[in-house]
Amino acid sequence: MMTFPVLFVFCLIFSSSYAAVQDFCVANYTAPQSPAGYFCKNPANVTVDDFVYTGLEVAGNASKINKVRLNTAFVSQFPGLNGLGLSLARADLAVGGSIPLHTHHGATEIILVAEGTVVLGFIDSNNKVYLKTLNKGDILVIPPGLLHFQVNGGNSPALEFAFFSSADPGVQILENSLFLSNLPTELIAQTTFLDTAQIKKLKGFLGGTN
Incomplete structure (x- = not known):
């Protein structure tokens, strides 16, 4: 029969090992990605750099159409976010810039x-x-899955940071789904009541077909 001191030490070792395994699951980019996300990197190979990301110090790639530069820190760029349920992004909006109607499911x-x-x-x-x-220092929360947008409302460039309750929030932009796809123009007209000529013009502008 196991004595109390031995049992106590055994439980302490077991709980410490269990806690160490459960502390984090840094994304392993070299392993195949599953539908549930990234596999865990071997803890022995994890370093502090896995939990540090410096990519948001500069503006991201520019959108000539919307006058916005976006830069993201999602799990695909920041391995330490894996399994933690959060991520963030930077948006630089030039004067007249806008982020069109879009959603982040979940x-x-x-x-x-x-x-x-x-x-x-x-x-x-x-x-x-x-x-x-909103002005400098103001915060707004957007519930999950709802269509939303941002527009520079001033006469100078604007900078904002977005924080998400998902390591990979994803995005679906309404105008891209309609006019950057091969969804037939006739069906878009029937389901949105938009003018056919305008739909074709937008498809030609954004690169959609059919």
């Missing part, structure tokens, strides 16, 4: 305006619009 988003003025809005499932002009 991810809540919090937007912090760091510089300038940004007009933000989202639409709920009852088609009620929630619209607000």
